[in-house]
Amino acid sequence: MAATPRRPTPADPCPDVTTQAGVPSGVCRDLPPDLGPDAIGVLEGRTFMFSDASGNVPRGSIGGLVHDDTRFLSHWELTVDDAPLLVLSSGTVDAYSAAFFLANSDLPHLPANRVGVRRQRFVGDGLHERVELRYFGHEPVSIRLRLTAGTDFADLFEIKEAGRDRGPDIIREHEPDGSALAFAYRNGSYAASTRVEAQPPAEHIDGDALVWNVHLTRGQQWSCELRVPLRSGEEHYRPALRGFGEAFDHGPEDPSTRWAAEKPHLHADADLLSAVYHRSAVDLVSMRIEKRIAGEPVVLFAAGLPWFLTTFGRDSLITAYQSITCGPDVARGALIVLANHQAKTFDDFTDQEPGKMFHEYRSGELTQLGLKPYQPYYGGADTTSLWLILLSEYWRWTGDDHLVCRLRDNAEAALRWIDHYGDRDGDGYVEYATRSTQGLGNQCWRDSPDGVQYADGGIPVLPIATCETQGYTYDAKLRMAELADGPWQDPELAQRLRVEAAALRERFNRDYWIPERGGYYAVGLDGDKRPIDSMTSNMGHLLWSGIVPDDRAAQVARHLMSPEMFSGWGVRTLSTADTGYNPIGYHVGTVWPHDNSIITAGLARYGHREQANRIAMAMLEASCHSGHRLPEAFSGYDRSFGRQPVPYPTACNPQAWASGTPLLLLRTMLGLEPREGRLDADPHVPDELGAVRLHHVAALGRRWNVEARRSECTVSPAAKP
Secondary structure: OOOOOOOOEOOEOOOOOOOOOOOOOOOOOOOOOOOOOOOEEEEEOOEEEEEOOOOOEOOOOOOEEEEOOEEEEOEEEEEEOOEOOEEEEEEEEEOOEEEEEEEOOOEOOEOOOOEEEEEEEEEOOOEEEEEEEEEOOOOOEEEEEEEEEEOOOOEHHHHHOOOOOOHHHOEEOOOOOOOEEEEEEEEOOEEEEEEEEEEOOOOEEEOOEEEEEEEEOOOOEEEEEEEEOEEEOOEEEOOOOOOOOOOOOOOOOOHHHHHHHHOOEEEEOOHHHHHHHHHHHHHHHHOEEEEEEOOEEEEEEOOEOOOEOOOEHHHHHHHHHHOHHHOOHHHHHHHHHHHHOOOOOOEOOOOEOOOOOOOEOOOOHHHHOOOOOOOOEOOOOOHHHHHHHHHHHHHHHHOOHHHHHHOHHHHHHHHHHHHHHHOOOOOOOOOEOOOOOOOOOOOOOOOOOOOOOOOOOOOOOOOEEEHHHHHHHHHHHHHHHHHHHOOOOOHHHHHHHHHHHHHHHHHHHHHOEEOHHHOEEOOEEOOOOOEEOOOEOHHHHHHHHOOOOHHHHHHHHHHHOOOOOEOOOOEEOEOOOOOOOOOOOOOOOOEOHHHHHHHHHHHHHOOOHHHHHHHHHHHHHHHHHHOOOOOOOEOOOOHHHOOOOOEOOOOOOOEHHHHOHHHHHHHHHHOOEEEOOEEEOOOOOOHHHOEEEEEEEEEOOEEEEEEEEOOEEEEEEOOOO
16 A cells, blocks of 8 residues: 655655755754853854854854855964963954953963953954953063964855865965965855965964964063955955944945934933934944945845844845834835846746745855755745835835836736735635745744644644735735825726735635634644644734734734733743743744734734833843843743843844834834825833934935824924934
């Protein structure tokens, strides 16, 4: 008797296909103990470096210097007389810089703490590091300072899990005078190289180490400058010599410089709100990606440090939406970049279908050689609708008819994808199931293998139609109807889209509503059209989209704020009453700031402002325990479990849509919406925040000043600077 074929699930999306040998699957590796909980990461654009608390990158760890998805340093270790240094204090200074205060360990000829060591680190177009020694002993001393460097030129996907050994293919051409170590690698059309340049030069080179023999008397100082330029393909990058607080000067016409300079000025009675707002803005600028499309410079935000410093469709679109009150340039950049790469054909390996917007773009060796599907990869079921939502939001805030008309063909192609390719079986819902041997099993924002599951912990069969994707689709069609009535001047299209949206809303509320447990929405429908009955935070996204009838909104709000869902720091991704709940499970019990910002906006849309403020204040208070920065996620333990949120062990930090969260929370509290030629406000500011003044908000071609306290507000045109 023939065996029953296995059906695909998000945990095993291609059950009949064996993963290609030697090619990593892309599943995230947990943070190993070699870097520890005090690991320090710095970033600038597409460059980042992770090290342990002493500034070292041990061989074989996940640390190192990475640019554009390639690791250029995999080993970076400073020692005195071959002994590790003691950590006195270390941490980031700016997003792109860090300082490490160290001392010598106990040596046969030198007691501990006689030599103070300071490392100053700066990233951006490579690495610049300054090492300073100060001697506090009584008698003169000679020490051997060794900096060991190495590179494996690993693809980002290989850093997260074992990859192939490139060692035999790496060419070393170190300078005999001790001024530089040089490493180069080539595989077919892919090439990369790096150098470690030292001033003053080392006395000698020992393997892949620079060695200085340093002679010190009491009070004497010694220092050296290390620069690590990079070469990737035909692109050459050289780090500038920098100091703390010295950000790159990209010029006044650079989009990210303009965004940072022109964002609204926040003045608040509560220092907490001001601190979070400032930190979010700084982090977002540090994660910028600058491109030139058809001669036009654009900027958008990378998803997050360390694994996602690249363009993700879903993340970029949501972050642009969250930050629209800070100016339209980032939204404009996200719209243009994704439209420029909108799919025009079918391709199984990349999950490409005509009209679909991409999910992820990578540049590493495995992608360039066609071993990974990320140039770009289209495995996101919600990105296309989110692009339409952002197009509408951009227009509402700017009144930019020209760009909206320029992108009309892209919008109509996106609508066709929703109706014909996104709806795989003609039932009126957008479903997902990968066609790629290396595709994602879950193609919603809960994209881990167990991110969508039944209440009993079982994993559903594909294809899956998640609830929030239907909500996004509903909202997108209504928004496109508004554009059709407006700048597109196509009333027939507007009428058709409104009819389709109404039918989707009626159908959705029939098929996704589960009357048990007091009534709630299923997280999705499985491949057999059965409701996937876990209780999740995705219900809050439905409020944001407006697909929930008024008479059900209060019940959804009660669930979201129940002890099973609300941890005290935020809404959990999964109810504690469900079998699969795990407070440190990536999508099955953690608290995600971006998720909570959307939930907050959804609650406010239906008039549940007190509940929205409760979440907003919990988020702001949580940021106090992480330098006023919200991480990608934190554990879902109840607030009574400890005095601060329990970190999620491998959270991106910073992460774009987490950094965008305070911006959307602030907009929601102020109730900011552009309407009929002016900026309107309907505030509900928590008492704890007192007065909030947001000056020079860009909307509809003008600048506005907003001043609010509780439910009182004034909005006035801002004087020209």
